[in-house]
Amino acid sequence: MAAPLSDEAPLLVAEGLSRLYGARIGCTDVDLEVYPGEVLAVVGESGSGKSTLLSLLSTELAPTSGRVLYRMDNGLRDLSALSEAERRLLLRTQWGFVRQNAEQGLRMAVSAGGNVGERLMAVGWRNYGDIRAEATSWLDRVEIAADRIDDDPRAFSGGMRQRLQIARNLVTRPRLVFMDEPTGGLDVSVQARLLDLIRSLVSDLGAAVIIVTHDLAVARLLSHRIMVMRHGRVIEAGLTDQVLDDPQEPYTQLLVASVLAA
Amino acid sequence: MTYLTPSSPSPAVLAVTGLSKAFTLHLRDGLRLPVVSGADFSVAAGECVALGGPSGAGKSSLLKMVYGNYRVDAGAILVTDGPERVDIARAAPRRILKLRRERIGYVSQFLRVIPRVSTLDVVAEPLRLDGASPEAAAGRARDLLARLNLPERLWSLPPATFSGGEQQRVNIARGFIAPRDLLLLDEPTASLDAANSAAVVELIAGKKAEGTAILGIFHDAAVRTAVADRVIDVTRFGASQ
Numbered sequence: 001m002a003a004p005l006s007d008e009a010p011l012l013v014a015e016g017l018s019r020l021y022g023a024r025i026g027c028t029d030v031d032l033e034v035y036p037g038e039v040l041a042v043v044g045e046s047g048s049g050k051s052t053l054l055s056l057l058s059t060e061l062a063p064t065s066g067r068v069l070y071r072m073d074n075g076l077r078d079l080s081a082l083s084e085a086e087r088r089l090l091l092r093t094q095w096g097f098v099r100q101n102a103e104q105g106l107r108m109a110v111s112a113g114g115n116v117g118e119r120l121m122a123v124g125w126r127n128y129g130d131i132r133a134e135a136t137s138w139l140d141r142v143e144i145a146a147d148r149i150d151d152d153p154r155a156f157s158g159g160m161r162q163r164l165q166i167a168r169n170l171v172t173r174p175r176l177v178f179m180d181e182p183t184g185g186l187d188v189s190v191q192a193r194l195l196d197l198i199r200s201l202v203s204d205l206g207a208a209v210i211i212v213t214h215d216l217a218v219a220r221l222l223s224h225r226i227m228v229m230r231h232g233r234v235i236e237a238g239l240t241d242q243v244l245d246d247p248q249e250p251y252t253q254l255l256v257a258s259v260l261a262a
Numbered sequence: 263m264t265y266l267t268p269s270s271p272s273p274a275v276l277a278v279t280g281l282s283k284a285f286t287l288h289l290r291d292g293l294r295l296p297v298v299s300g301a302d303f304s305v306a307a308g309e310c311v312a313l314g315g316p317s318g319a320g321k322s323s324l325l326k327m328v329y330g331n332y333r334v335d336a337g338a339i340l341v342t343d344g345p346e347r348v349d350i351a352r353a354a355p356r357r358i359l360k361l362r363r364e365r366i367g368y369v370s371q372f373l374r375v376i377p378r379v380s381t382l383d384v385v386a387e388p389l390r391l392d393g394a395s396p397e398a399a400a401g402r403a404r405d406l407l408a409r410l411n412l413p414e415r416l417w418s419l420p421p422a423t424f425s426g427g428e429q430q431r432v433n434i435a436r437g438f439i440a441p442r443d444l445l446l447l448d449e450p451t452a453s454l455d456a457a458n459s460a461a462v463v464e465l466i467a468g469k470k471a472e473g474t475a476i477l478g479i480f481h482d483a484a485v486r487t488a489v490a491d492r493v494i495d496v497t498r499f500g501a502s503q
Contacts, residue, residue, distance in 0.1 A: 035356060192377035199376070221376065225355050239330060239355040246332040250288035257289060 017066035025232040026052035039209040041223035049232035096169030096177040100184045102161035113149040138167040159190035179211040274304035275475035281337035301499040310476040312490035319496040330358040368446045369437035373429040375422045388440040406435040426453040447478035
């Protein structure tokens with residue numbers, strides 16, 4: 001478990017972050033800061049560059065230019081300068097990544113309890129009884145019945161898989177969690193349950209979250225701040241309710257106006 | 263608690279100066295809709311100020327600007343935060359969120375319902391975020407819901423299916439549960455009957471006695487007379503020009 005950090009300094013900083021795919025722009029010239037406990041939503045349509053940005057921030061993709069800094073015990077560190085061992089340790093101990101497709105975020109042939117427990121083992125838990133007890137407790141927190149602990153996620157519905165992925169990522173109490181369309185492709189009723197779980201767990205843990213979504217309602221429910229992307233650039237950013245209720249840019253006004261009210 | 267006499271006016275909790283705002287509708291060929299221009303007013307601790315004027319004069323928009331929900335084109339919105347005065351018109355999002363957590367309460371006309379969260383938890387949340395124990399926060403939430411005559415059988419349910427008047431009372435209880443220096447009230451009695459309006463008037467009087475500065479919109483003349491120390495006519499801020 002990571003020690004609490006002062007929330008007066010940013011946890012993650014991106015400076016002039018760009019990624020080109022040949023001549024095509026993935027995303028360009030993005031600056032951002034995320035503070036401990038803060039939820040930042042990145043919204044935009046398909047192809048706006050929001051997923052590219054998430055890959056750059058989480059070091060899955062190397063930038064064409066610019067850099068990503070992360071606050072470690074010895075201050076802000078440039079992530080491109082970390083050794084592979086340091087980077088892997090960071091991913092395992094301080095970060096989480098919840099993917100739209102649970103099959104990419106889970107080990108499908110490992111039991112539900114194993115999916116959660118192996119993250120604990122990665123941060124040094126050794127006692128089998130403790131690991132199983134903690135895994136059971138987390139399955140309960142994400143509303144998966146204890147008697148499913150030995151089933152593997154291939155036997156789970158889409159919503160259950162996504163809840164299991166949440167448990168797997170939050171069990172180690174990460175400081176920073178990346179989420180890529182975590183409710184995409186789920187039924188609306190299943191989405192509501194998942195969103196409520198994410199909202200309360202993230203707030204209980206005080207984790208910082210960077211969430212990519214095309215769904216403005218998801219951004220409104222979960223995030224403190226929002227960034228609107230178009231053609232690889234951030235065109236508008238600010239307090240979530242302010243950007244959604246009083247959008248300034250023509251494109252943001254179009255996005256907000258295009259949402260159907262139920 | 264501080265008691266104020268007219269001869270020693272307390273410093274303003276809220277001071278608005280030169281505030282101007284227009285909406286630019288890009289989807290309507292850049293049509294500009296002026297809201298207010300050059301608005302100046304302040305609200306002191308323990309004072310309730312009503313925003314007056316016809317529909318469309320910009321009363322709700324003014325409240326939303328003070329809460330940081332709408333942006334501002336020019337002017338300042340200074341809110342006292344301990345030794346500091348923070349300009350909401352220019353403050354960073356994190357600073358505004360901190361003010362909302364600690365200093366400013368807002369009761370909007372409509373409750374934004376969060377799926378699956380019970381009424382009791384919706385109401386207790388601001389006090390829990392202030393650091394109160396879950397039991398203490400729930401106890402205070404029960405007191406408030408009882409004072410507002412919300413039937414006890416509804417307390418464990420999410421308010422999504424409640425009537426307008428029931429949702430409004432949940433919203434009021436949530437807005438009043440935690441102590442705040444500044445309370446913004448947008449038509450808190452709009453969907454309430456006389457008995458429930460009277461309960462809200464009493465709650466407002468209690469907040470004033472605690473030293474809370476209140477800025478509100480009250481369409482009901484009897485409610486306005488009962489709670490407001492002053493009425494500011496918003497039309498004088500040139501909204502319609």
